[in-house]
Amino acid sequence: MKTKGMEQPQLVEGLRKLEDEAIDELVHQYSRPLFGVILNYTKNPQDAEEILQDTLVKIVRKIETFRDQGDIWPWIKRIAINNSIIWLRKNRATREHELRMDDHLPQFSADGQHSHPVFDWGVDPEQLLLNKEVGGLIYDAVQVLPFEYRAPLVLREIEGYSIREISALLGIKEAATKTRIHRARLFVRERLAKHFSGRHFGGLL
Amino acid sequence: MKAFISCKQCTDLLMDYLEGTLDTGIKQRLDEHLSACPPCLNFLRTYKTSSELTRRLRDQQVQIPRAMENRLKSFLREQVKKS
Numbered sequence: 366m367k368t369k370g371m372e373q374p375q376l377v378e379g380l381r382k383l384e385d386e387a388i389d390e391l392v393h394q395y396s397r398p399l400f401g402v403i404l405n406y407t408k409n410p411q412d413a414e415e416i417l418q419d420t421l422v423k424i425v426r427k428i429e430t431f432r433d434q435g436d437i438w439p440w441i442k443r444i445a446i447n448n449s450i451i452w453l454r455k456n457r458a459t460r461e462h463e464l465r466m467d468d469h470l471p472q473f474s475a476d477g478q479h480s481h482p483v484f485d486w487g488v489d490p491e492q493l494l495l496n497k498e499v500g501g502l503i504y505d506a507v508q509v510l511p512f513e514y515r516a517p518l519v520l521r522e523i524e525g526y527s528i529r530e531i532s533a534l535l536g537i538k539e540a541a542t543k544t545r546i547h548r549a550r551l552f553v554r555e556r557l558a559k560h561f562s563g564r565h566f567g568g569l570l
Numbered sequence: 571m572k573a574f575i576s577c578k579q580c581t582d583l584l585m586d587y588l589e590g591t592l593d594t595g596i597k598q599r600l601d602e603h604l605s606a607c608p609p610c611l612n613f614l615r616t617y618k619t620s621s622e623l624t625r626r627l628r629d630q631q632v633q634i635p636r637a638m639e640n641r642l643k644s645f646l647r648e649q650v651k652k653s
Contacts, residue, residue: 383650392643401632414638421642422649471613477576483609483616490619494626503623504630522624547585554620 373437380428392421398438399445405519406449408508416452420445446524450534453512464509470551486561499557506556510549517542518549575603580610584617 371379371390379387399420403413423444431440472480486493493499507515520531528546532539575583580603586592587600604611 385647388646388650389643392639392646396639396642397632397634400634401630404632405627414642418642418645421646425646425650471581473576473578473581477578479577479609479613483612485612485615486619490622493619493623499623500627500630503620504627507624507627518624522621523628525628543585547582550585550617550621550624551581553624554617557620557623558616 377428377431377437380425383425388425391424395424395438395441396421399441402442402445402524403449405507405523406446406453406516408504412452412456416445416449419452420448423448442524446520446534450516453516464511466511466514466548466552469555470548471555484558484562486557499560502557502560503553506553507549510552514545514549514552517545518553521546575599577603577607577610577613580604580607581613584614587614588618588621 370393371387376387376390376394380391396417400413400417403416403420404410407413407416424441427444431437433440474480507518510518516535517531520526520534521528526534528539528542531546532542535542537545580600583592583596583600587597592600604614
């Protein structure tokens with residue numbers, strides 16, 4: 366990947382020598398995409414900036430270990446994700462009032478049937494994507510998920526990692542990873558279902 | 571004799587169903603349930619839509635203010651000098 370003002374090898378070399386120009390270039394080129402990645406884990410901009418600061422420092426300190434000749438972005442992004450996970454794990458107790466997932470998942474009768482009617486939303490997902498309100502609703506739904514559900518969901522849906530990679534990143538078993546992603550999806554679906562129930566789609570779109 | 575699949579069991583299996591990781595026998599029973607149960611078919615569709623919509627959050631573009639970029643530059647220069 367070419368950076369705007371500097372080729373990648375130059376940037377990497379400059380960072381190894383701790384040159385101001387390379388440091389500025391790193392911030393200029395990668396702060397915005399890194400901030401986007403971090404905001405998937407916390408919607409608080411102050412927290413995100415703090416995680417970003419820490420990520421940039423780690424990138425410079427670890428640049429010696431970057432051996433790959435390919436694009437540096439996946440390596441950089443991985444540091445941001447790891448950092449976000451560590452940071453959130455450390456801070457979740459004080460910053461989040463955890464919601465009870467079971468209260469927000471689909472309900473079933475004793476014989477395993479749906480307790481409430483289930484409607485098809487009857488809309489094309491492509492059309493829904495054009496709707497900013499729906500985009501905000503999904504972002505908010507993901508953000509209110511407790512950390513242990515939010516992290517695997519984001520890693521799967523947004524970052525596109527495999528179940529095995531997510532298990533390794535979070536230090537949990539693959540079966541637990543799958544269960545958490547599934548429950549997180551059920552939660553997001555319930556939020557959307559509540560939003561759409563009783564709404565007139567013609568008015569929404 | 572095939573065991574009956576309930577709506578709850580059907581819901582529990584949706585992730586594996588969409589990932590194509592179910593055993594053939596279970597998948598067949600799930601398909602049978604889905605073809606006979608409109609609520610579960612609706613649930614499957616909306617579960618899939620929710621997942622697709624969540625995936626699209628990856629396309630969101632964020633901007634950072636110039637002042638923040640400058641703050642980050644100063645911070646990083648200062649930090650690397652310490653190390």
